Amino acid sequence: MMDLKNIACELDTSELHLRRIALSDAEAMFAMLSDAESMKYWSSPPVSDVSDALEILQKDIESDARGDSICWAVTLRDEDEMIGKCILFQFSPANRRAEIGFILNRDYWRRGLMHQALEAVIHFAFNTLKLHRIEADVDPDNAGSLGILDKLGFEREGLFRDRWQLNDGWVDSVMLGLLNRD
């Protein structure tokens, strides 16, 4: 597979621009990750301080710099402010697969924006990175995430019991997959 560190990965859709995430996205990241409703089904609790958002951002940037992930800031076209994040991570080059993750600032929900962003990321993953398979791990109660992945053609492939230990106890995962040939 290609060298993810240096790959050109800017993407455009009719309403959005996707670019690599940067330290200057800290405030926007905080706005997104501090919202309890957006974070309800996330694998970590909402952040309460901008320094926590900055720490998460730094980890994303370091992971991108190692070539372990590609983390995009989603912005409206012609604006630089991050309104969402998409990530490809857990790459397995030998098997040409990766996992996908995404979150959108709640002010922008239900306008078809994340659908647009994910279509662009999936197109890039299959056509530029030549991946064979993209996976997603979703809380069974996360209707929004399951809905958007269904609409994008992901198959629900199985229920993994007690996959995450969170504050409220053990949480199951619905595992979904999309193949290049789909």
Ligand SMILES: CC(C)(COP(=O)(O)OP(=O)(O)OC[C@H]1O[C@@H](n2cnc3c(N)ncnc32)[C@H](O)[C@@H]1OP(=O)(O)O)[C@@H](O)C(=O)NCCC(=O)NCCS
């Ligand atoms: C999931 C999320 C990214 C959806 O973003 P969005 O831009 O609002 O989604 P879109 O407007 O592009 O919706 C596309 C389709 O997804 C489905 N969908 C989106 N939100 C939904 C919801 N709350 N309930 C049910 N279906 C939903 C619908 O099929 C929708 O198509 P439609 O509007 O024609 O009915 C957003 O709700 C979010 O950030 N949630 C919190 C973070 C999260 O859970 N991330 C996933 C972790 S695995």
